[in-house]
Structures are given as structure tokens and as C-alpha cells.
Amino acid sequence: MRRTARTYAAVAVAVAAAMLLAGPATAAVPAAAAGTGPAVAEELVTPLIVGGRPASQVYRGLGSLQYARGTDPDWHTCAVNLWTPWHAVTNAHCVTSYPDGLPKDPAIYKVQWSAADRLAGRPVTGVTRIVVHELWDWGAPGGDQGDIAVLWLDRPVVQVPSALPPSVLTPPAMAGRPARIAGWGYTSMPPATPAAPRYLSEADMRIVDPAACAAAGIDAGEICVADPGQPGAAACFGDSGGPVMTPTLIGATAWTLAGTASRETSPDCTGPTVYTSTAHYRPWITGTITGRTTPAPYTAGLAGVLPGYRWAGCGTSC
DSSP: OOSOSSOOTHHHHHHHHHHGGGOGGGOOEEESOOOSSGGGTTSSOOOOOBTOEEOSSOOTTEEEEEEEETTEEEEEEEEEEEEETTEEEEOGGGSBOTTTOOBOOGGGEEEEESOSBTTSOSSEEEEEEEEEOTTOSTTOSSSOOOOOEEEEESSOOOOOOSEEOOOSOOHHHHTTOEEEEEESOOSSSSOSSSSOOSBOEEEEEEEEOGGGGGGGTOOTTEEEEEOTTOTTOBOOTTOTTOEEEEEOSSOTTOEEEEEEEEEESSTTSOSOEEEEETTTTHHHHHHHHHTSSOOOOOOOOSTTOOOOOEEESOSSOO
16 A cells, blocks of 8 residues: 555556646546556556555455456455445446446456455455446546445445444544555555555555645545655555545544545655545435435546546556
């Protein structure tokens, strides 16, 4: 984990060039998979935690979202977070096609749950349905990003998550709080291999003023995460969807899920990371799960004129 949220890493080099044409809000990069352009966006995974350490605990309810790619049946693309026994949340850029922003076929995915070793997670579930926020449009300017998605699982995960869904905290109320990030993203740039690390990493961070993430076009539904004492630590490619957690009063291993890794502010995973606020989107998440919120039909926005954000999960595609 490098502590970046929307970093496409190498993809940012090529994609950012086109996205920069959109204006100032073009400097961010997704955190899922990195590459050197759209043709190789799926070659690498983003982000990882750079400047982190091996996970110090088992994070129940944290899963590795995987699909079969080439000869690898367990290719890690993003992290997911258990919301209910039948549902998980991750970032929209992890599970949508570029540039149309439409959900991918859920049948291609599986999730290995609750283990530092992403090849030994249990249980292993499939995905039956994906619903993406109606505002999601790969960083098109003009409002909230909506980089959030709900996944339906093919069987229940009967566990109490280590990072519980948020209650009433809003992003402004969280500024200054200590936090921790976790994920299977790259731990150095350039990475040693295209595939994501096998073992989970974590890093202690802090939720900082949103101005620190201005280069990534942060909006009101997002939070900025950094380590003021270690500027080079951040989420990176492959960390997308991974949690930023704030401590609770329950104990040292109990957390609240504050957000999910969205995009980086720098192409090399050394700057602050933007995380989608799960508190901000909680009404949408719960309404989508219960059916009280009817997802709006997706309308493609500025196809071909998108800002060059460095998504923490994938360059232009996860």
C-alpha cells in the first residue's frame, strides 16, 4: 500500500494526458490497476500501500475482488467491504467499463474474504449483481464523482466486520482524525511484478483537510487521507476499494469504515489519497440494498473528454 487513492500509476501517464485537456480537475489517478495506457490498463493493479507494513490483525469483512485473467485464476483487482451478510461496497471504477461507466458482468468476479493472504480467504463468494451510483462517469467534471458501487453476493458472509459501516459522521467532522488504511496494492513504484501482492498491508494515516487533495478534484462526498509525518506513504494501484478506517471505543482492533480508496493525487503513489466517504453515501447504499432507492438509468457523459484522474484501482479499466 502506498497510500494513494485514485492512481492509475503508469496508466496515468497516458490517460492523464487526455484527461488534463478537461481542465484543472485532471490531476488525479485511479488506484486499481496501472499501466502505460488503455491497452495495458489491466496489466497492473492499483493501488498498494506504499510505506506501509504487513497487516497486524485479521480484518473480517475485508475481501479481495478477483477474476480469472490469463493464466491467473485469482487476479486481484480491488478490495471490497462487507456491508450486510449479502452485500459489499467498493468503488465504481473497480467494476465498470471505460469509458462508458457501465457495470461489468458480475459473473466474472469472486471474493476471497477475511484473510491477510488473498489466496486463502474464506468464505469464497461469487457476485450476482452490481449497482453503480448514477453520478459515476469516470471523473467527468460537474459535481460529485459518485465513485461507489454495491455488490450482491451469491451466498451470505456471516461475520461481524472489523470495520463497521458508519453512522452519522460526515466528512467535515472527520478531518483531523487518526485513521488506518489497508489493501493488497503495490508496495513500491514501479512494482516488482504486475500482479498485486499476495499479503495484506496496512498503514496508519490521518484524515486531513480536503485542500490537500485538490489536485485530484476532491468533492463534498469524499475525504482526503495522508500521513503528515511520512509524506511518501500512501495507497497505490490495487488498493482501490480498500478501507480507510477510524478507531472506535470498542477496542484496538475495532474500526469504523470511513471510506474506500478512489484515486491518487500523484502518479507515483506518494501524495495524499482521495477516499469515497461511506458516511456521505450511506443513504444511497442502504436505499439501494433495501430497494427504497431506485437507481437512475445511466447516461454516458463526456466520453473521450474525461480528466486524467489516477484511479487507485485501475488505469482506464480494472
